[in-house]
Amino acid sequence: MYSIGDLSRRTGVKIPTIRYYEQMGLIEAPERSEGNQRRYEKRELERLAFIRHARDLGLSIEAIRDLLALSEHPERPCGEADRIATEHLAAVREKIARLRKLEVELERIVACHGDHTIGDCYVIRALADHSMCESEH
Amino acid sequence: MYSIGDLSRRTGVKIPTIRYYEQMGLIEAPERSEGNQRRYEKRELERLAFIRHARDLGLSIEAIRDLLALSEHPERPCGEADRIATEHLAAVREKIARLRKLEVELERIVACHGDHTIGDCYVIRALADHSMCESEH
DNA sequence: CCTCATATCTATAGTCGCTGGAGTGTTTAG
DNA sequence: CTAAACACTCCAGCGACTATAGATATGAGG
Numbered sequence: 216m217y218s219i220g221d222l223s224r225r226t227g228v229k230i231p232t233i234r235y236y237e238q239m240g241l242i243e244a245p246e247r248s249e250g251n252q253r254r255y256e257k258r259e260l261e262r263l264a265f266i267r268h269a270r271d272l273g274l275s276i277e278a279i280r281d282l283l284a285l286s287e288h289p290e291r292p293c294g295e296a297d298r299i300a301t302e303h304l305a306a307v308r309e310k311i312a313r314l315r316k317l318e319v320e321l322e323r324i325v326a327c328h329g330d331h332t333i334g335d336c337y338v339i340r341a342l343a344d345h346s347m348c349e350s351e352h
Numbered sequence: 353m354y355s356i357g358d359l360s361r362r363t364g365v366k367i368p369t370i371r372y373y374e375q376m377g378l379i380e381a382p383e384r385s386e387g388n389q390r391r392y393e394k395r396e397l398e399r400l401a402f403i404r405h406a407r408d409l410g411l412s413i414e415a416i417r418d419l420l421a422l423s424e425h426p427e428r429p430c431g432e433a434d435r436i437a438t439e440h441l442a443a444v445r446e447k448i449a450r451l452r453k454l455e456v457e458l459e460r461i462v463a464c465h466g467d468h469t470i471g472d473c474y475v476i477r478a479l480a481d482h483s484m485c486e487s488e489h
Numbered sequence: 490c491c492t493c494a495t496a497t498c499t500a501t502a503g504t505c506g507c508t509g510g511a512g513t514g515t516t517t518a519g
Numbered sequence: 520c521t522a523a524a525c526a527c528t529c530c531a532g533c534g535a536c537t538a539t540a541g542a543t544a545t546g547a548g549g
Contacts, residue, residue: 265480297475311455315448493546497543519521
């Protein structure tokens with residue numbers, strides 16, 4: 216039997232976040248002590264660790280809800296789980312690509328080394344004039 | 353004289369977003385028509401284009417507010433503008449690094465090709481068991 | 490001038506994924 | 520038995536919008 220604080224320490228998920236996950240239906244409402252405090256079993260610890268891990272990997276609450284639902288039917292085919300993960304991977308790759316473009320633009324902009332005045336600052340001018348950029352974004 | 357719709361079309365910033373920027377103090381409250389509709393000058397069009405560009409580059413409203421304030425004092429040194437852009441570049445690089453790690457993990461996880469059942473699906477098992485990961489995240 | 494479609498107005502609430510605080514009650518170690 | 524630590528509920532706030540409802544304004548065609 217774990218208190219919510221135990222669960223929090225063991226998974227690294229903050230207490231209000233655990234309560235939030237319960238509200239969002241990611242974990243079931245656990246049993247309560249006589250004084251109305253939450254008491255968890257090992258099962259819930261594992262479930263929360265799964266959620267934590269998936270969140271760390273950037274999966275949305277929605278996607279995690281689906282994966283958790285799937286994991287309760289071990290006999291079904293896993294195409295759906297694969298699809299969720301694959302889609303997420305694609306999203307991550309897209310984000311990386313976008314950020315790389317930003318990185319290039321920012322590198323160019325930052326080439327002004329702060330050794331003159333705002334009036335001829337490349338940072339300000341580059342932001343004001345999109346046509347100074349190399350790629351569209 | 354541009355209406356809010358004109359401004360929106362010319363900058364690609366949605367109408368509610370323009371009003372939001374006004375509320376947030378990024379653009380001044382413009383003159384109004386007799387019927388209380390916003391009427392903008394070219395100055396505001398340029399300012400909004402600046403904001404749009406900076407947002408596209410991922411700068412926060414806060415950072416943009418600072419840059420706009422700086423751009424109104426062309427005689428001052430531009431070290432501060434440079435600092436804002438440089439810090440942002442560092443943040444972008446960090447995000448890229450984090451996402452790359454996720455990419456690697458997700459690639460490993462997705463190696464399960466959906467041709468079996470949830471019970472032995474690598475996606476689900478990998479999420480449940482953090483120790484299967486190569487790097488911490 | 491009148492009508493009508495389109496545009497705009499304000500105010501408010503919702504999005505996501507938490508996070509924090511206030512004010513109260515419970516558990517546990519000494 | 521007391522005090523510290525912990526947990527409870529409810530509600531508000533973050534950032535950067537986005538959406539909705541219901542009212543009013545504008546501009547072009549007849």
